[in-house]
Amino acid sequence: MTKTLVWVEHDNVSVKDATLSAVTAASKLGEVHLLVAGKGVDGAAAEAAKIAGVGKVHVADDAAFEHALAENVAPLIVELLGSHDAFIAPATTHGKNIAPRVAALLDVAQISDILSVESEDTFTRPIYAGNAIATVRSKDAKKVITVRGTAFEKAAREGGSGVVEAVASTGDKGISSFVGAEIAKLERPELTSAKVIVSGGRALKDAETFEATIFPLADKIGAAVGASRAAVDAGYAPNDYQVGQTGKIVAPEVYIAVGISGAIQHLAGMKDSKTIIAINKDEDAPIFQVADIGIVGDLFKIVPELTEKL
């Protein structure tokens, strides 16, 4: 049976949702082990051990792993893969940064952003901005995989009884260091795990209008706020709001696209949403081809009225 090591995405004290989808993908292959790497990660390790279906939880607590620098964590993962058959990471920025480094060190190909596990060596993944789905079979003995979070159910956070085991540090390779971070303050649900998303596009005119139009609607319904690349590039919204091929991939219950035309790069990031609602004044906008519910009209009239009536 396949023994899979899953990269745990965490903030030292708790496990992030992206991990839970990766655990579900791993469970389709066989035995699931976790890796919690970082500095001062007892909280995250304890949470990880409770995830349903988890066997061993490897904990690597060392300053070298504090910021998940790929140069330092990849050798650790390679060592652990001596006794595992596969490595799975959620397709977060950490996962995407680390997994290919691990794959190359093992001399195996990586299967990026999988949508499904067809068998122990066969997977589906989106290519061409999600305009095609490829079914690929890996010929490598060990598998290195990243998982699209929105494509897999989240494993339950409770009910597991994983065995926590400390692993020795592989040390700091001394070729890179963390300088600092600017983490955007989030007053709303996180984009990739939100049930409802309100997203704004270029039609919002400027940052003030974006905030004044989109935020009240989002807050009224407890939604996360997203943006198209056009809105981000124009400076209406910070870049971590971006939904699309090059931004975040989301699949909420309800996605409300406001003033977004629906370029293929944007659709790649949201077309798996359960219900898509489009508000746009151009009735020929491509967004209406994927929208379940559309309304043609001036967003500056519709959105405030909608906010008030909800």
Place this chain on the structure above:
Amino acid sequence: MKILVPVKRVIDYNVKPRVKADGTGVDLANVKMSMNPFDEIAVEEAIRLKEKGAATEIVAVSIGVAKAQETLRTALAMGADRAILVQTDDEVEPLGVAKILAKIVEEEGPGLVILGKQAIDDDSNQTGQMLAALLGWPQGTFASKVEVSGDTVDVTREVDGGLETVKLNTPAIITTDLRLNEPRYASLPNIMKAKSKPLATKTPADYGVDIAPRLETLKVGEPPKRSAGIKVADVDELVAKLKALGVAA
């Protein structure tokens, strides 16, 4: 310092790809091809580093069919100094590309390799990281700012939730995110000049690298189609629909 910039010829980002009816892939016959958008950003960044005096020479590399020459000429017209085409009709996976690039790095000895973060055809997002692994170099992926100072380079990275900055010892690998810069257009005189810049043609065999694919593509299909939606006439109707979806009380 020399900078190596790998560039890939891909379907133009404005073209909607069509899946072939026989399920073998995406139809690329008579489709407009261009330089991968992230690679344009990589070329631009290399040129800016040269303009600032941080780089002395820019070598553009592409691995692919003979027509990838056009992509290299575009890089030369933007400001790259010379180009290397590793010509092959086989599809080369990121691991194979990284192995060839590692050999070229050994020959050329660049201080930085700047790649796009992902190609918009296979959407893998692997090559830069794999090259860094093979060389044992540090990696600054998803870069939105690059500052070279002495033997180190500070790279600001776009990460989930915001930005982070890492300091890398050079030589290093950088992969570009969209907001790193706005690539320049090649002017007509520069396009003319690019025709006489050196372009060496090689083959994967010249580098003695095994590029046999490790992944077998069994099928390429259309994504599930969404069923046709409805249009509502006014906000009241939209409110009713949203309430039915449980979005509001």
